[in-house]
Amino acid sequence: MTMSRTRAVSRIFIYLILIAGSIVMLFPFAWLLRSSFMSTAQIFIFPPEWIPRPFEWRNYTDALTIVPFGRYFLNTMTIELFAVTGVVLTSAMAGYSFARLKWPGRNMMFGLVLSALMMPYAVTLIPTFTLWKSLGAINTYLPLIIPAWFGGGAFNIFLLRQFFSTIPKDLDEAAYMDGANPLTVLWRILVPLSMPAIIVITIFTFIGTWNDFLGPLIYLSDGDKYTLALGLASFKGMYNAQWGYLMAASTAVVAPIVLLFFVAQRYFIEGITLTGIKG
């Protein structure tokens, strides 16, 4: 009797903590949304109100047109398209080569490529910048896109190599018997069987590019070429105390990612787990 009683009490306690924590987690979102719909007059009322009266939709239409957020969105999506494609293609190729194909020096090269995981980006930042500068590529998207076509990051290569290694080799060999070459084996057998990993890499590369700030900040100087993250930061410089506008613009930058999350939640959880559990 007492056993089940203490059990019940402890369960109530667990739920109480979890719910309290959830409220704390949601509070900033509520603050973001409520501010994004408030007029300047209402936003500066003390004590603060939670329900916008009236809902100031103009914050969104104004904020998103005062500076060309539509343009920023297209710019960001252009970079996304090329960067994500490059990462997926070249990391799949490298992962396949390191997992399956035999060539001299392979394991040493794999070790080298993996060692990039330990390098802070700061240490490569300045020479990479001067390289692009000497090539005249400052204020273009090349510095943000081209590196994605060179292997797509050590971690993604590692992930795909691990994934490919779990697929039975008989499948490749049967295909080779039928006269397939490594490209068709990769494309027709390994990639379709590794879709979860490929989707995870796609999503996380997409988000990484969407959120990248330092890269665009260093390489893009023309306002027309700004990405969403950079545009949002510069918007803040122009409308310092217009919190309604700032929160509306921030919401517009957050919303697509949250949407993506709800569409592909399964892959998010899988992806975080893959990246976080020691290989």
Added chain:
Amino acid sequence: MERNWGIAFAMPAVLGFFLFVLGPVVASFFFSLTDWNIGGQMNFTGFGNYREMFTEDKLFSKSLFVTLYYSLGSIPLGFLAAFIIALLLNQKVKGLSVFRTIYYMPVLVPSIANSMLWLWLYNPDFGLFNSLLNGIGLPGSQWIYDETMAVPSLILMSTWGVGNAMVIFLAGLQGVPGHLYEAVEVDGGGALRKFWHVTLPSMTPTIFFNVVMGTIGTLQVFDQAYVMTNGGPNNATLFYIYYLYRTAFSESEMGYAAALAWVLFLIILALTALVFRSSKFWVYYEGEGR
């Protein structure tokens, strides 16, 4: 045949390593031995930059201190919170996926939007935090605008992102083999014993890996300092990368900035080596038997 395909397929990654990783790392070391200023001449100065850093440059030591302060504050706090939430969620609670979604959602907020939101939450006059404090009769704070509160405020802000580590820990906890718990039960052990002898040892590799990666991450914070504080007030949030960015791209002192980058690189290397060496004392890998 296989050999050629293999080399061709690995070629982009291998070239990328030399072009965008190893090459720049070596180049930045050479830059760090010069007084190179964009638009100016490049003169070899030996270890002059490093000497200046450790003897004269007060901003260097300040930025190092501020960054370590942030790291040491946010890492333990964040991981402890994440671990506790994961433990609670692992108690077969109803609505697990709803809770998991709520705790994870803040992680999705892009860092610039996040900085913007917290700037507003911390607004001394009309922000949420001071409103809440005043509402219950407590005095407010200047938060990020106050020299002593600035870093703690950013640490607090970082805990909003516990969701990432929480999801990882939860997956780890769910992966702990049930027979281990049963073995403790057979021996008459209770919940505390299960936690101490099964849960915690099984989780140490995951905790270990994430603490290392998390620390490397926090040593490289930049966006918050750029958007929220500009490194201020009075350099209270002059994070290392922000200082490096300013040296390189506002003052164009590429040589000195490269030296700063190399010092960070060595710190991260030393830290990782230290954690890996010490890990054998506290990390348990299954099948190791000890």
